Amino acid sequence: MARQERNERDPHSQPARGLGPVHDGRAVSGPEVDRFLYREAWLLDHGRLDEWLSLFTDDAVYWVPLEANQSEPFTTGSLIYDDRRLLEIRVRQTKHPRAHARVPAPRTVHQVTNVHIVADQGHELTVTSSLVMVEYRNERQRVWGGLVEHRLRRMDGDLRIAAKRVDLINSESELDGIACLF
Secondary structure (H helix, E strand, O other), rough: OOOHHOOOOOOOOOOOOOOOOEEOOOEOOOOHHHHHHHHHHHHHHHOOHHHHHHHEEEEEEEEEEOOOOOOOOOOOOEEEEEEHHHHHHHHHHHOOOHHHHHHOOEEEEEEEEEEEEEEEEOEEEEEEEEEEEEEEEOOOOEEEEEEEEEEEEEEEOOEEEEEEEEEOOOOOOOOOOOOOOO
């Protein structure tokens, strides 16, 4: 059965329990942030890209820098630098049945670890984590690793991604095409 046709129950859709800093009148807990990041990974691994896209705010930025320790995306190239509109186009193209980079569609497993809430700006949280993603496509397995920073904002009672930055540990290497989302 194709990944997009799976109708599995999302195990990360239930609210987390526990108290932490208060944002927008509601408590945000470490477990709630963990559950949110695990759900994001689950959606990507199960090809539920429209649901994944719905996790982003309208003003969101998704950035995969080209260089280690790159401070901004405008003076040096980026592997990916998408605002919400470009991210919608990327998802639409990714889902197209004849998208060259996705035939056959890659299968992935995202492992999210070492989740830390590093800043609390009152209306947004800055969260860092480590990512290991295994991608299998065309009888070839690749392992991607990186450090991730999310800026999470509570909107209508739910956490949303205002910004996501993925610093791949091998970003300066020859990458031979990126056919998946991190």
